[in-house]
Amino acid sequence: MAIVASVTLLVAEHRSNQLDFLRATLSFFIDPLKYLVDLPSVLIEQATDAVSSYTTLKKDNEHLREEQLIRQTQLLKLEALEKENIRLRALLENSFKLGEQVLVAELLAVNTVPYEHIVVVNKGTRFGVHQQQPVLDANGVVGQVYRTLPLTSEIMLITDPNHAIPVQVNRNGLLTIAVGSGQLNRLILPYLPSNADIHPGDLLITSGLGGTFPQGYPVAIVDDFSSQPEKPFASITATPTAKLDRNRELMIVWSNSTPMPLISNPISRTKVPVSHE
């Protein structure tokens, strides 16, 4: 009986996603467990916060203030650059960058499957998270949303062996695909020929192909390039820029929202043709 039931479930899940509802219902009983397991680390964090001394806090505060000032100056410039970029793209009658919206999610300290790189965060469908959303941290791309439950969602890291992300070399725009290696500090670029123009130290950014990841976010830095004379492809490895094993806060990105308005008023008056790809 039980075997028939489980095989039916397996086949049903494999064929369709009708069972998402059942999973969501069951997860109401299961998700509290995840929060429960996460509790000790939250408590430790709070305890260290509570006992951290006034001087450390003050130092931290000063440091952050300084950093914020620098960032803000950079942002000033960025805004001008962004406007300029949009103007130039409009001149080329090209599509412009889409507006992006982020949600900060916190990692739950749980470990569901040891040999797969899947992490759990504390935001789920209740916050509008949906499958295949890109996830970033302050330094680069972390992964994508793999499965959503009402209260939590699972994120597949870019280093998972089953994950591949379309990237391009920032220096010359060379397109390729970075595949996860199963190690937290390594990506593999298996599809580049031995004479490809790529060096250790090159920054890889998302290419925007494939539609899942928005274009232009840093993914990894190439750290090893070796051509294999007997094989058609070179062996290239890269290190992710995101701190995959250290971050507790992640950002879930909505990239396919409504397009950002072009330079709002003047464009609409002069009616520059805008084409969407």
Place this chain on the structure above:
Amino acid sequence: MNNYYYGFGRIILTIVMAMCLRIAPLPPGMAIFNPDWVLLTLIYWSLALPERVGIFHAWTFGLLTDVLTGRMFGQYALAYSLVIYICLKLHKRLRQFPLIQQGLFVFFCLLLSQLLLFFIKNLQHPAQLHGTFWLPVLSGTICWPFVHTLLRFVRLSKRVQ
């Protein structure tokens, strides 16, 4: 009827604790050794109280484990109910065995469950067999005496029958 439900909370509680252990955050080096606590607990209860914990419980908790670990539905449910079926069939003989021999049996139970999981995973999409995939079987066998002693203590302290 009252007798039937007596101590049931305890059984459930131990299984829930096993589920928490299952997803406990361990350092990456240790995580690959994390054994299947839920199955170990289920094996103990099915050997000790075969009239109370049966295939239905195994199936239900298997399904919950599926949700917990984000696997395909029915994967753990299938593995657990098969293992518990074997346990129930053999429980009279197994209870007479010394702990070491029981450990050997548990080893094969865990191996069977892991094999089933691997088989299903392979059906989904061809998976690479990595040596570390089998480590939880070994560590589970090593943990069995402790699980057995602990759960026995839980059972006898409340005289759950």
